[in-house]
Amino acid sequence: MSVSPPLGLIAALDIGTAKTSCIVARADAHGRLRVHGHAARASKGVRNGAIIDIDAAGLCAGRVVEAAEAMARESVDRVIVNLSSNGIASKQKQTAIPLGSAAIGTAELNQVIRQSRDIAPAAGRARLHFLPLGYGVDGNRGIPDPRGLFGQTLALDAVSVTCHESAVRTLRTAIARAHLEAQSIVASAYAAGLAVLHPDERELGITVIDMGAGSTNVAVFFENELVFCDSLPVGAGHITQDIAQGLSTPLAEAERLKTLHGSCLAAAGDERDLLDIQPLGDEGDVGILQAPRALLVRIIQARIEEILELVQQRIARSDAARFAGGAVVLTGGGSQLHGIRELAGQVLDKRVRIGRPSGIAGLADMADDPAFAGVVGLIQFIQRPRSGPLAAGAGHGEKTGMLDRVTGWLRGLR
Numbered sequence: 001m002s003v004s005p006p007l008g009l010i011a012a013l014d015i016g017t018a019k020t021s022c023i024v025a026r027a028d029a030h031g032r033l034r035v036h037g038h039a040a041r042a043s044k045g046v047r048n049g050a051i052i053d054i055d056a057a058g059l060c061a062g063r064v065v066e067a068a069e070a071m072a073r074e075s076v077d078r079v080i081v082n083l084s085s086n087g088i089a090s091k092q093k094q095t096a097i098p099l100g101s102a103a104i105g106t107a108e109l110n111q112v113i114r115q116s117r118d119i120a121p122a123a124g125r126a127r128l129h130f131l132p133l134g135y136g137v138d139g140n141r142g143i144p145d146p147r148g149l150f151g152q153t154l155a156l157d158a159v160s161v162t163c164h165e166s167a168v169r170t171l172r173t174a175i176a177r178a179h180l181e182a183q184s185i186v187a188s189a190y191a192a193g194l195a196v197l198h199p200d201e202r203e204l205g206i207t208v209i210d211m212g213a214g215s216t217n218v219a220v221f222f223e224n225e226l227v228f229c230d231s232l233p234v235g236a237g238h239i240t241q242d243i244a245q246g247l248s249t250p251l252a253e254a255e256r257l258k259t260l261h262g263s264c265l266a267a268a269g270d271e272r273d274l275l276d277i278q279p280l281g282d283e284g285d286v287g288i289l290q291a292p293r294a295l296l297v298r299i300i301q302a303r304i305e306e307i308l309e310l311v312q313q314r315i316a317r318s319d320a321a322r323f324a325g326g327a328v329v330l331t332g333g334g335s336q337l338h339g340i341r342e343l344a345g346q347v348l349d350k351r352v353r354i355g356r357p358s359g360i361a362g363l364a365d366m367a368d369d370p371a372f373a374g375v376v377g378l379i380q381f382i383q384r385p386r387s388g389p390l391a392a393g394a395g396h397g398e399k400t401g402m403l404d405r406v407t408g409w410l411r412g413l414r
Contacts, residue, residue, distance in 0.1 A: 008026070008027050009024060009025070009026055009027075009074055009076055010024075010025050010026070010027065010033065010080065010379060010382055011023070011024050011025075011065065011068070011076040011078070011079045011080070012025075012079060012080045012081075012375050012376075012378035012379045013061060013064070013065060013079040013080070013081045013082075013175070013180075013375070013378070014081075014082050014188075014191075014372075014374045014375035014378060015043065015046060015051070015057060015060075015061060015081065015082065015171075015174075016043055016046065016049070016082075016084070016212050016213060016214070016374070017043060017046050017047060017048060017049055017212060017213040017214025017215065017235065017237055018042065018043060018212070018213030018214070018236075018237060018333060019040050019041065019042055019043055019213075019333075019371070020040065020041060020042075020043045020044075020046075020057075020060050020061055020064045021038070021039065021040035021064065021372060021374075021375045022037075022038065022039050022040070022061075022064045022065045022067070022068040022079070022375065023035055023037070023038045023068065023366075023375050023376065023378075023379055024036055024037040024038070024068045024069060024071075024072040024074055024076060025360065025362070025379050026072075026074070031383070032361070033360050033361070033379060033383060034360070034361040034362040035360055035361065035362035035363055035364070035366075035379075036071070036072035036073075036074065036362065037068040037069060037070070037071035037072025037073075037074065038068050038071065038364075038366065038375075039064050039065075039067035039068040039071065040064065040372075041060065041063065041064055041067075042060075043057070043060055044056040044057060044059065044060040045057035045058075045060065045174075046214065047214060048085075048086065048214040048215055048233045048234075048235075049084040049085045049086065049188075049212065049214045049215030049217075049231065049233065049235075050085035050086065050167065050170075050214075050233075051085075051167075051170050051171060051174050054170060054173055054174045054177060055177060057174045057177075058173075058174040058175065058176070058177025058178045059177065059178070061174065061175060061177075061178045061180070062177070062178030062179065062180070065079065065178060065180065076180070077179070077180060077181060078180060078181040078182070078183040079175065079180050079181070079182060079183060080183055080184045080185075080186060080378045080379070080381060080382060081171065081175060081182050081184070081185055081186070081378070082185075082186055082187070082188045082191055082374050082375075082378060083128065083163060083167060083168070083171060083185050083186070083187060083188060084187075084188035084189075084212065084214075084215050084217050084231055084374075085163065085164070085167045085215070085231065086215065086231055086232070086233035087163050087164040087167060087231070088128070088161065088162075088163045088187055088188075088189075088217070088229060088230060088231040089161070089162060089163070089229070089230060090159055090160065090161045090162075090226075090227075090228050090229040090230065090318075090320075091159070091160055091162075091319070092133075092157065092158070092159050092227065092319040092320070093116070093119075093157075093158060093159075093160065094136070094155050094156065094157050094158075095112055095115050095116035095119070095155065095156050095158070096112070096136075096153050096154065096155040096156075097111055097112045097115060097153070097154055097155075098152065098153060099150075099151055099152055099153060099154050101150075103147070103148050103149065103150055104137070104146045104147050104148065104149050104150070104151070104154055105147055106147065106389075108154055109135070109146070109147065109154075109389050112135075112154050112155070112156045113132060113156060116130075116132075116156050116158050117130050117158075119160075121160070121162045122162075124164065124165055124166075125162040125163065125164065125165060126162060126163055126164070126165040126167075126168045127160055127161070127162050128161045128162060128163055128168075128185060128186070128187050129159070129160070129161040129186075129187060129190065129226065129229075130158060130159075130160055130161075131158060131159045131160075131161070131225055131226055131227075132156055132157070132158045133157045133158055133159060133223070133225055133227065134156075134157050134223075135154065135155065135156055135157070135389070136153075136154070136155035136156075136157065137149050137151040137153070137154060137155075138151040138152055138153055139153075141155070141157060142157075144389065145389040146389075147389065159225075159226060159227055159228070159229075161187050161190070161226070161229045163187075168185060171185065172185075184381070184382070186377075186378055186381050187217070187219075187229050187231075188210060188212070188215075188217040188231070188374050189208060189210050189217035189218055189219035189229050189230070189231065190219055190226050190229060190377070190381070191373075191374050191375075191377030191378045191380075191381055192208055192210035192217065192219070192331050192332065192355075192373040192374050192377050193208040193210075193219045193221055193226070193329075193377065194377040194380040194381055194384070195331075195355075195357040195358070195359065195373040195374070195376040195377035195380055196208065196329055196331045196355025196356060196357060196358070196370070196373050196377075197221060197329060197355070199224070201221070201325075201327065201329070202221040202222075202223075202224045202225075203222075203223060203224050204222075204325060205220070205221070205222040205223075205323045205324060205325030206220070206221055206324075206325045206327050206328070206329060207219070207220050207311075207315065207324045207325065207327070207328045207329070207350075208220075208221070208328075208329050208331065208355065209308075209311055209328060209329070209330050209331070209332075209335075209344075210331050210332040210373060210374065211235055211236055211307070211330065211331070211332040211333070211334030211335050212235045212236065212332045212333060212334065212374075213235050213236050213237035213333060213334070214233070214235050214237050214238075215231055215232060215233055215234065215235050216231070216232045216234060216235050216307050216310075216311065216332075216334070217229075217230070217231045217232075217332075218230045218231070218232070218311050218314060218315065220315065220318075220320045220323055220324050220325075222320070222323035222325075227319075227320045227323050228315065228318050228319070228320030228323070228324075230311075230314045230315075230318075232307065232310055232311065232314070234303075234306075234307055234310070235307075235332075235334055236332075236333055236334030236337070238303060239258060239262075239299075239300055239303045239304070239334075239337075240254045240255045240258055241254070242299050242300075242302075242303050243257055243258055243262075243296065243299050243300070244280070246295070246299045247277055247291055247295070247296070247299075248279060248280045249277050249278055249279060249280055250278065250280055253277065253278045257275065257277070257296055258296075258300065258337075261275055261293055261296060262296060262297070262300050262337060262338060263296075263297050263300065263337070263338040263339045264297070264300055264301050264304050264337055264338065264339035264340045264342070264343040265297070265301065265338075265339035265342055265343055266294060266297050266298075266301075267297075270292060270293045270294035270297055271292050271293075271294045272292070273292065273293040273294075274290040274291065274292060274293070275290065275291055275292070275293055275296065276288045276289075276290060277289045277290065277291055300337065301343065304337070304340060304343055304344075305343070305347055308343075308344055308347040308348060309347060311348075312347070312348055325350075326350050326351060327350055327351040327352070327353070328344060328348055328350050328351070328352045328353075329352075329353055329354075329355040330344055330352060330353070330354050330355065330370075331354065331355035331356070331357075331370040331373040332370055332371060332373060332374070333370065333371035335354050335355070335370045336354075336370060336371070340354075341353065341354055354370060355370060355373060356368055356369070356370055356373070357369075357370075357372055357373045357376035357377070358376075359376075359380055360376060360379055360380065363376065
């Protein structure tokens, strides 16, 4: 006899450097989610993806959640929230146990998962996600379900995603200032990948680059699971700073120039196309200055190339380099820069597309905006109950499995 999952609210909160956004969604009797409320506003107390003012960040988060609640005509007291601060890292590891003469059963699977999961992170680190990838029997790896097989050794390949413990404590405290509970904390790159990738892409191997204002988050998916996660403390906001410094103009004017006239690739006529620029500290005695658009393009291109090269280096040095695939999906607010897809293709030597969030009903305008990939992915994170022989170990920063966590979450929802 099948039992329909209970109705319930799910709220996702994305605290970014430039904006804080919230989605309130409700699950129907079949577990399908629909967005009923959403809101966003400029972030406070966040720099380079990290919270630097708990009170300001908490106050901003509370106001955004209240606005989303008002639109949804619902009330929430806990949220799924992202983490994108520098220090997020992933590591693949293999744990093995000896076997007896009997066939491998569920007890042996649970034992090797428990042994792998119970390995504590390094001092000062907190685990965000523990993701079993596959089993191995006597060196034969990549077995999804080894039950019924015989061997001398059973191994489990898994990915552990960790971050600075202080970042988690700071985030939870900021959320508490908004009278909310951080029910689950998800690495930003993981969430973005869930929102913008097609199932075939996650299965065959692909890289996601989520370019926010203060940080760039990277994830590699293979065989439908996250196998690599990283974060760089540089993003689209640093391009604005480069423009302000290079053209000696205020930050607001630099952002305007980037948005209206910026490009990652040079075009014919850029040297002749003069832009009006407000000089820094102008008190009316200097007037508007002019500079060729080519100078703006060179500033933008240099920073984007640097970010992409850093991403390439991080992946190349990781265990997941062989899984990264021949394609890249760019998402996040920074992915909307003109010409970035073409430039990324040249730098990374891969096929590149811009990823927009999908997969949840009621997204409205958010479905066309890569800047909302993170918050949409947080909602989709809770929709990923795992089944089968890997489910027991698929805990995400908790001792319970993914299926148990989702069941517990929905059981407690209103």
